[in-house]
Amino acid sequence: MTPTLSKQSVLFRTFSLALTGFSFYSVSSAKDVNSNIPAIANYFGTKGRYEEVNPHLLDDILSVNKSILKPGCTGCTAVHVTAIIRHGTRFPTSKNIRRMQRLYDLVLNEAVATDTWLNDIKTKWHMWYTDDMDGKLVKKGRDDHRHLAVRLATLFPSLISEENLRNGRIRFITSSKHRCVDSVVAFQEGLLNLWKVAEVGLGHKINDELMRFFDQCQRFIEGVENNKTALEQVYLFKDSAEMKRVQMKMADQLQVPYSHITTDLVEAAFFLCSYELAIKSLNSPWCNLFDETDAQVLEYKNDLKQYWKRGYGHDINRKSSCTLFHDLFNRLDRAAHEIRFGHVSEAVTIQVGHAETLLPLLALMGFFRDEMPLTADNLDMQRGRTFCTSRIVPYAANLVFVLYDCSEGLRLQFLLNEKPLNFPNINHSAPLYGTVREAYGELLHGCNFEKECELHIPNHANEL
Ligand SMILES: *[C@@H]1O[C@H](CO)[C@@H](O)[C@H](O)[C@H]1NC(C)=O
Ligand SMILES: *[C@@H]1O[C@H](CO)[C@@H](O)[C@H](O)[C@H]1NC(C)=O
Numbered sequence: 001m002t003p004t005l006s007k008q009s010v011l012f013r014t015f016s017l018a019l020t021g022f023s024f025y026s027v028s029s030a031k032d033v034n035s036n037i038p039a040i041a042n043y044f045g046t047k048g049r050y051e052e053v054n055p056h057l058l059d060d061i062l063s064v065n066k067s068i069l070k071p072g073c074t075g076c077t078a079v080h081v082t083a084i085i086r087h088g089t090r091f092p093t094s095k096n097i098r099r100m101q102r103l104y105d106l107v108l109n110e111a112v113a114t115d116t117w118l119n120d121i122k123t124k125w126h127m128w129y130t131d132d133m134d135g136k137l138v139k140k141g142r143d144d145h146r147h148l149a150v151r152l153a154t155l156f157p158s159l160i161s162e163e164n165l166r167n168g169r170i171r172f173i174t175s176s177k178h179r180c181v182d183s184v185v186a187f188q189e190g191l192l193n194l195w196k197v198a199e200v201g202l203g204h205k206i207n208d209e210l211m212r213f214f215d216q217c218q219r220f221i222e223g224v225e226n227n228k229t230a231l232e233q234v235y236l237f238k239d240s241a242e243m244k245r246v247q248m249k250m251a252d253q254l255q256v257p258y259s260h261i262t263t264d265l266v267e268a269a270f271f272l273c274s275y276e277l278a279i280k281s282l283n284s285p286w287c288n289l290f291d292e293t294d295a296q297v298l299e300y301k302n303d304l305k306q307y308w309k310r311g312y313g314h315d316i317n318r319k320s321s322c323t324l325f326h327d328l329f330n331r332l333d334r335a336a337h338e339i340r341f342g343h344v345s346e347a348v349t350i351q352v353g354h355a356e357t358l359l360p361l362l363a364l365m366g367f368f369r370d371e372m373p374l375t376a377d378n379l380d381m382q383r384g385r386t387f388c389t390s391r392i393v394p395y396a397a398n399l400v401f402v403l404y405d406c407s408e409g410l411r412l413q414f415l416l417n418e419k420p421l422n423f424p425n426i427n428h429s430a431p432l433y434g435t436v437r438e439a440y441g442e443l444l445h446g447c448n449f450e451k452e453c454e455l456h457i458p459n460h461a462n463e464l
């Protein structure tokens, strides 16, 4: 491709974008390699694809960057890996499927199609989501886990190995939800295919205490989940000027009365765009309803919800993950102890859960904490926020803790979505394990799930 050509095509696009607003995709689709990816794909929050966080996987889904491991250390051997992984791509929940159906009906019955894409929705697209799909893992979701398994095995060949699998040194733990169980099975299939071995009697343990702790924390359920006031900022943002603007713009495009486009319907359209990409790798005509500015507003709404329901918004959100936190460090402690005698009994732990499992643990451990809370009125201030769920918890998101035996002692490295991330306030990508334990000393000596989660606290005044 010559520079002249590409310049022309950029000009052409800009020009056509200015003229016709939303014909951008159809104009660019013939030539653009990434035409299957909507321009708003980076704003889907927890409904985003893993590939948007790791775009190099679009070229080679099994590619691995080994240079991320143990930088700046000498004589290191990985001795244990714990991976806490979100389930793969899934269908929408029944609730959202019903919303999509309502939007589709409205577009069919009321919208006036002046644009090609809108006509495409009315004549070519059909509502193929059905109630019974309710949150189930899709084929792409199984692939997410199969491929992740192969990449992790490539990254840690001495730990995620056939021998360790056969000897029961790799443990699998999952939430009881079918999409998680199916993900774990797909992960195992990925390993078996890689090593070309038939079934070796692989099992998994269902453990909701660890992977769905939020269902068992009464103080969280009453104080946040069933408490509308706790999510006040989300409701306020639904009524904000930013959201109103997105609603009105959508109504204008469909040429329906403003009052017919509720925030639920705006979200349904955004979901449709995200699901068609995540499940079918399609740049759906629904995506034309939004530009990047709109998508940023909807992304913020989702981040606000996660922030107040799963993140820093309420202390109990983080604390509800105490059991998982202790389980992780117990595992690391055990490996650290055993390595002194030369043999770690549990080389690898694979744990599959939900975005709602990963976010509280990340918050408990101090990752992605912004100086200012996310509120309904500070979107502009929060454009550079670190608490950005599109980057943190797409489908198949994973937290990987790697314990190394190095010449200077034991070291711990953290990878988020296969990229190194420093522990908060520790300026090293693989600090000494002792340094990490010290940094989390307060949590390691406290963070008692029963105490944090029980509803009616007996009088502790004397203890303080
Ligand atoms: C691999 O990881 C290193 C360290 O994080 C990074 O500098 C480099 O750009 C990565 N390479 C690729 C091809 O992504
Ligand atoms: C509900 O949330 C609000 C705001 O966080 C809080 O003040 C209130 O105590 C909560 N109510 C219950 C029953 O926990």
Ligand SMILES: *[C@@H]1O[C@H](CO)[C@@H](O)[C@H](O)[C@H]1NC(C)=O
Pocket: 427
């Ligand atoms: C972090 O460590 C790097 C390399 O060791 C050093 O160059 C940098 O100044 C350190 N940053 C802080 C904030 O301490």
